[in-house]
Amino acid sequence: xxxxxxxxxxxxxxxxxxDSIPLDxxxxxxxxxxxxxxxxxxxxWRFLLVDEADIKAKLGxxxxxxxxxxxxxxxxxxLDAAEAHPDRPESxxxxxxxxSASHLAENFEAYPLLLFGFCRFDPTGGSIFxxxxxxxxxxxxxxVGCSLTSVMAYRADDVFSIxxxxxxxxxxxxxxxxxxxxxxxxxxxxxxxxxxxxSRNQWGADLGFxxxxxxWKG
Amino acid sequence: xxxxxxxxxxxxxxxxxxDSIPLDxxxxxxxxxxxxxxxxxxxxWRFLLVDEADIKAKLGxxxxxxxxxxxxxxxxxxLDAAEAHPDRPESxxxxxxxxSASHLAENFEAYPLLLFGFCRFDPTGGSIFxxxxxxxxxxxxxxVGCSLTSVMAYRADDVFSIxxxxxxxxxxxxxxxxxxxxxxxxxxxxxxxxxxxxSRNQWGADLGFxxxxxxWKG
Numbered sequence: 001x002x003x004x005x006x007x008x009x010x011x012x013x014x015x016x017x018x019d020s021i022p023l024d025x026x027x028x029x030x031x032x033x034x035x036x037x038x039x040x041x042x043x044x045w046r047f048l049l050v051d052e053a054d055i056k057a058k059l060g061x062x063x064x065x066x067x068x069x070x071x072x073x074x075x076x077x078x079l080d081a082a083e084a085h086p087d088r089p090e091s092x093x094x095x096x097x098x099x100s101a102s103h104l105a106e107n108f109e110a111y112p113l114l115l116f117g118f119c120r121f122d123p124t125g126g127s128i129f130x131x132x133x134x135x136x137x138x139x140x141x142x143x144v145g146c147s148l149t150s151v152m153a154y155r156a157d158d159v160f161s162i163x164x165x166x167x168x169x170x171x172x173x174x175x176x177x178x179x180x181x182x183x184x185x186x187x188x189x190x191x192x193x194x195x196x197x198x199s200r201n202q203w204g205a206d207l208g209f210x211x212x213x214x215x216w217k218g
Numbered sequence: 219x220x221x222x223x224x225x226x227x228x229x230x231x232x233x234x235x236x237d238s239i240p241l242d243x244x245x246x247x248x249x250x251x252x253x254x255x256x257x258x259x260x261x262x263w264r265f266l267l268v269d270e271a272d273i274k275a276k277l278g279x280x281x282x283x284x285x286x287x288x289x290x291x292x293x294x295x296x297l298d299a300a301e302a303h304p305d306r307p308e309s310x311x312x313x314x315x316x317x318s319a320s321h322l323a324e325n326f327e328a329y330p331l332l333l334f335g336f337c338r339f340d341p342t343g344g345s346i347f348x349x350x351x352x353x354x355x356x357x358x359x360x361x362v363g364c365s366l367t368s369v370m371a372y373r374a375d376d377v378f379s380i381x382x383x384x385x386x387x388x389x390x391x392x393x394x395x396x397x398x399x400x401x402x403x404x405x406x407x408x409x410x411x412x413x414x415x416x417s418r419n420q421w422g423a424d425l426g427f428x429x430x431x432x433x434w435k436g
Contacts, residue, residue, distance in 0.1 A: 003224040003359045007250040007352050012259075023427055030412045031433045032225040036351065037366055040293065041315060043409065047416035049426075055419050074339070075258060097259060121292070124368045125343020126350075126393055133254065133348040134225050137355075141221045148255055150342045164421040175344055191261065194248045198265035201273050203382040208267075209241055215249045 001141045008216040010137055011189040013145025014104040016180025020051065020112045025142045032138035038127035045128055046171065048163055050114040058162045060108040066154040067105045093190065104147060104178060113179040116163065120170040128174045136177060145182035150175045188214050219359045226434040228355055229407040231363025232322040234398025238269065238330045243360045250356035256345035263346055264389065266381055268332040276380045278326040284372040285323045311408065322365060322396060333395040334381065338388040346392045354395060363400035368393045406432050
């Protein structure tokens, strides 16, 4: 697969089949992930795959609890606004994403594979998220759909206990990626255009170009 | 370019030519970057390209000061150990990276293009580093070499002032990526193998496979 196709079409895929992901595919995904950079090439990262039903059964209720926390705190204002004005385009998009996120929560135990990313001595996330995103791009190339979530950080202690992560070695849980073969289609997700979020030499200054349609169209 | 080639060979490229990067190439790099995911698809990100000599001249001394800080704090123990035992393979690798990082610092003003990444409402970095890494992978496909650094966070206030970033809107500077056409060759960088940094179902448990050679070899 062409790198641009992967970069443009690796969108959150939360509706997936229960089919398991062969070890050879997992191997290619993880081996691609560890080629990413980390600060000082220190590779103070750990990856944990979860495919055991017992473990997923313990994690599911925690995930749902964390998502609920997110909905009543960080996302509350946005969700209230969307409910008050359901016909606005941004409200429709938010409610669609919300249903998709709820689908993930309700079906957490059914995802065939979870990938947890841990890192230490990295306050920025810059030494773990390139590798995680590489895993998701490699997964895309393999036809495996992913969704990246950091919400379980609300109950990191419980997750550490379930996964046997030592609490005294400085590890931080940065994310959980759900993986599975998607039921839907890949496509380019909606985004604000480049010229709305980028500038040149000074904050807010003209970027020097506009991009009104995705440059890759398949 | 195949996505696996990009994932395996996008290594830090700090030795680059002074040739500027055409706007069309910059366009493709940034448009790929904004296809990455962000929490709740909120896209609370801003990208700032710097190519003006005056601005780079102000940033260079700050970059060098920050790197110096890093060398005498976080990296001190490692660097001292490498100097004490210069013949160890890990010492050689560290000193090589150190020379490369120093080269970047000494030549900061000569990089034709810098990309700064900002984000807000994202304590994890998970809503900015996928986009930054996408930019670097797209750059790889375009033949442009990058190096990712977060070290200027030590003097974020000064950088904000130089770039005109508002200090009261919650923006955090996550990184600066140097860009330029490399003088050297692309290749697969050394990494710890997957089975040394990944496990299955429980921390430290057997992963279920080993990968002793990079699975992509070109």
